[in-house]
Amino acid sequence: MGGDRGAADRAACWTGRPLESFRFRPSGPAPIAEVVAEQLRTLGAEVVDDGEAAEGGQGLLSGGGFDPVAVHTAWSAPGTGLVDEATVQAATGIMAVHGRRDGAPRGLAADYTATATGLLTVQGLLAALVAQARGGSVRRVATRADRAGLLTVSQYLAAAGAEEGEAAELAPGGPPFTSAEGTLFELETLDGAVWARFWRTLGAPEEAVRAGWRPFQFRYATACAPFPAELHATTARHTLAAVAHAAAQAGADVCRLRTLAERAAEHDGRPPLRLSPSDPGRLPQLPVPSAGAMGGASAGAQGGPLAGLTVLEAGRRIQAPLAAHLLGLLGAEVVRIEPPGGDPLRGMPPTCSGISARWLALNRGKSAVEIDIKSPADRERLRELAAGADVFLHNWAPGTAARLGLDSGDLAGANPALVYAYTGGWDDRIDDAPMGTDFMVQARTGVGEAVRPEGEPPAPSLMTLLDVLGGLLGAQAVLAGLLLRERYGNGVGVRVDSSLLGAADLLTGPALRRLAHGGSPRRPAGFRAPLRTADGWVAPADASAPAARARDLTGLATGDALALLADQGLAATRVTTDLAELPAPSGDDPHGAGAVGRDALGAPAVPSPWAFG
Incomplete structure (x- = not known):
């Protein structure tokens, strides 16, 4: 009994x-600072606005016996116009990517890059503290939204700069589908045979069923799905x-x-990530309130804040591989657990030097071990x-993990x-949740409304918004777990859980708060719509958009249109429509995208989203 009571007290x-x-x-731009503050509160910090930090200023995280960590966030480098x-x-x-389904560039009405930048900023702060706890001296973190934006499209950028064409056609089209009652819905399957059975049951033309599978299958990669119109016509005939x-x-x-109002009504208020002890019986009596609890190998800015740590990643598709990729960028050694024969996505076109450019965007720099998790010996x-x-x-x-004896308690x-x-x-x-993939979670949580303004039918983005944010959230959860382990000491393990649902709640959070205060959750008609020029597109800043839309720019070259808007005090920038332009910009590129380079295999590689000091 005494031992059980002690365990309960420690828990x-x-x-x-x-x-x-x-x-x-x-500090910093308000949309980014709000995400940072919200996440740090969730992790236990007290957020204090004492009026000292201003827009573009320097924030500060301090306490717990650690050296203070200064943080600087910005939209971009000075003079870029971003x-x-x-x-x-x-x-x-x-x-450009979000607009592929529609055939023209389209802005996301939700604050996607601000959310991503906020998560990356929190990751940088947590990584700095982990480094300090292990004997390092990281005391400064800087992030920029333009770097975060490049990271979110890194797979699409890599494919655009590869040696060969895409795996499927880049052309307008895609879900959602519409039923006979006019109800919009998403369909999901990862199996071609299942796809065929579904459409044959509804009486779709056989040729359309065959032609539609490949664009549907690769919509994750291409952000569009130009399948035959007969498929839309088929669902429109059925309830x-x-x-x-x-x-x-x-x-x-x-x-x-689902609508944002429906999501608000069912929201359980839980944070987007959870931390729990792997073995409550091993918890010490009290947290260790100082750095250096574990006395591990020294870590610092030179080798990355996580230098000396090892991450085993058994990930597929985007979410987990991206989380591990970020941990690798922070200095950890990442070892991928792949099935016998290796990850089949390594060969997914387009390729660079025979390896999938898209796969490299998430997995470069990792080593790999082939393990058959169905085999007792390999487990x-x-x-x-x-x-x-x-x-x-x-x-x-x-x-799967529990069934195979590979859950947190098993590995503890x-x-x-x-x-x-x-x-x-x-x-x-979610009790009645469908398959937990990006597009289904978007559909279930009202993201389709959040990313499109009033006056437009809701539609989940075919850009993998939640897989990417879910990967960022997963990396943040790991870093929080590492810091918690360091602070508690005594070799206590931590289980961390994150999800696409948590990522959706982060992205739609501002819309849900507007709704809670009696406003419309959706942004007004025309919000973030780029403006056509004679040879391209320009995007005005949100504050400049109403006045910019009153100007007719269609007869002007893009440069002249930007000059006209600038003369009238209106901020705007050119819309990048060809991602292949980003890896090799000219020396006077106003976007500062020259940091995008190429790896040893010739694949485009986006820059690290952090700077440490």
């Missing part, structure tokens, strides 16, 4: 808040109930596009690898100090 002092006793003074969300989206190619029945019979998933090999690692990260289907037996990270879809928070 009671566990807060799961690695920034307990820290204070943060925010002054807000709209101009950053335009310059970094986000508008949503009939469509759902056909999907259930075939093994596919259907999700009606034991994985446990042995975990025994020597600091982090194990995966995004397997729900229940091999390594009690392991940070075990799961990046999933729904985090068990």
Whole structure:
């Protein structure tokens, strides 16, 4: 009994808040600073606005016995003309990718780059503290939204700069579909046979079924899906109930596009990530309120804040591989767990030097070990690898890890100090949740409304918004777990859970808050719509947009249009429409995108989103 009571007492002092006793003074552009402050509060910090930090100034995170860490955030470098969300989206190619379904560049009505920059800023702060706890001296972090924007489109940029063409056609078209009642819905399946059964059940023409699979399958990669119009016509002849029945019979998933109001009504208020002890019985009596608790290898800015740490990543597609990629950029050694024969996505076109450019965008610099997780002997090999690692990260289907004996409790037996990270879809928070993929989570959470302004039908973006934000959130969760482990000491392991649902809630948070205060959750008609010029497009800053839209720019070259707007005191920038332009800009490129380079295989590589000092 005494031992059980001690374990209960120790568990009671566990807060799961690695920034307990820290204070943060925010600074920088308000949309970014608000994301940073919200995330730091979730992690336990007190946010204090004492009026000392101004727009573009320097924030400060201090407390816990650590050296203070200064943070600087900005939209871009001075003189680039990138002054807000709209101009950053335009310059970094986000508008071009998001607009592929529609055949023209289109701005996201949600503050996507501000959300990404805020998450990256928090990651930088957590990484600095982890470095200090391990004997390093990182005391300054800087982030920029233009760098964050390039990171969010890194896969699309890599494909655009590859040696060969895309895996599927880049042309307008794609979901959502419409039922006979006029209800918009998303369809999801990862299996071509399931796709065919679904459409045949609804009576779609066989040729259209065959022609539609490839663009549908690759819409994650291309951000468009130009499948035959007969497929849209087929769903329009059937009620949503009939469509759902056909999907259930075939093994596919259907999700009606929910509104932001519906999401607000069901929101459980939980934070976007969770931290819990891998083994509550090992918790010490109290947190260690000072740096250096673990006495690990020295880490600092030179080798990256996470130098000397090892991450095992068993990831697929985007979410977990991106999270591990970010940890690698911070200095950790990342070892991928791949199936026998290697990750099949390594060969996905387009390629550079025979390797998928898109795969390299997420996985360059990682080593790999082939393990068959269905084999008992290979699962034991994985446990042995975990025994020597600091982090194990995966995004397997729900229940897979527990079924295979590879869940957090299982691996804690091999390594009690392991940070075990799961990046999933729904985090068990939605009872009737469909398949936990990017587009289904967008559909279920009202993202389709949040990214399009009033007067337009809602439509989830075919750019992988949530996979990317989910990857950023997953990296943040791992860093929070590492810091919590360092502060508690005694080799205590931590489980961290993040999800695409949490990423959706971050992205739609401003819209949900407007709704809670009695306003419209959607932005006004025409919001962030680029303006046509004689030879391209320009995007005015949000504050300049109403006046800029009153000017007719269609007869002017883009440079002349920008000069006209500048003469009238209106901020605007050129819209990047060809991502292949970004890797090799001219010396006078106003977007400052020259930092985009190429790796040893010739694939485009975006710059690190952080600067440490």
